[in-house]
Amino acid sequence: MIQCLECGAWLDRIAGMHLKYCCGKTTAEYEKDHPGAPTEDEEVTTTRAENTSLANQGREFSEEHKEALRKAREGLTLSDEHRENIGKSMEGR
Numbered sequence: 633m634i635q636c637l638e639c640g641a642w643l644d645r646i647a648g649m650h651l652k653y654c655c656g657k658t659t660a661e662y663e664k665d666h667p668g669a670p671t672e673d674e675e676v677t678t679t680r681a682e683n684t685s686l687a688n689q690g691r692e693f694s695e696e697h698k699e700a701l702r703k704a705r706e707g708l709t710l711s712d713e714h715r716e717n718i719g720k721s722m723e724g725r
């Protein structure tokens with residue numbers, strides 16, 4: 633999940649359709665206004681962002697934003713229910 637830096641919504645990807653109704657921008661305009669900000673799932677864009685925006689432009693990639701992403705990711709660790717299911721499938725062997 634990534635966060636739209638225009639409206640703060642958490643999305644799988646920041647699509648043109650979302651930007652159109654949230655701030656009226658295109659993805660290109662969004663990327664220009666938020667250098668290094670991901671517009672797709674963060675794992676897909678992290679490498680690209682580091683290689684291009686961060687390294688080349690030296691622009692600040694909001695620490696606050698990175699922290700938010702990190703926290704969101706921690707929240708995605710296995711739920712108890714999920715772990716229980718895994719345990720059960722192991723027992724079945």
Ligand SMILES: [Zn+2]
Pocket residue numbers: 636637638639640641650651654655
């Ligand atoms: Zn938005």
